[in-house]
Amino acid sequence: MDALEIEKFRKLLNETIFELKESIKYLKEASRPIEPSCALGRLTRMEAIGEKGVNEAVLSKSKARLIRLENALNRIDAGTYGICVKCKKNIPSGRLEAVPEALICINCAS
Numbered sequence: 001m002d003a004l005e006i007e008k009f010r011k012l013l014n015e016t017i018f019e020l021k022e023s024i025k026y027l028k029e030a031s032r033p034i035e036p037s038c039a040l041g042r043l044t045r046m047e048a049i050g051e052k053g054v055n056e057a058v059l060s061k062s063k064a065r066l067i068r069l070e071n072a073l074n075r076i077d078a079g080t081y082g083i084c085v086k087c088k089k090n091i092p093s094g095r096l097e098a099v100p101e102a103l104i105c106i107n108c109a110s
């Protein structure tokens with residue numbers, strides 16, 4: 001991967017990390033404990049609790065992805081970004097554009 005491409009993916013990773021952090025902030029708000037007295041409007045308390053469960057699941061997935069993205073940034077600095085950890089070949093940039101934190105190529109993933 002040439003320097004220009006590396007910079008493109010560094011930017012993509014930083015942008016994805018920024019967006020993910022924003023949504024984590026929102027999800028943290030949304031998964032705070034539901035107070036029995038709080039006015040829920042149209043939602044019943046049961047629905048609110050169900051929604052909170054979904055938010056928590058998305059939140060834990062988002063946190064895990066954030067770690068993978070930050071690791072990918074570290075790999076850029078280490079010069080190992082975009083190299084499949086299994087077969088050591090370059091991961092096609094199309095895959096990295098879709099999944100910038102990808103560690104393995106499609107061949108090894110399937």
Ligand SMILES: [Zn+2]
Nearest residue numbers: 084087105108
């Ligand atoms: Zn591979």
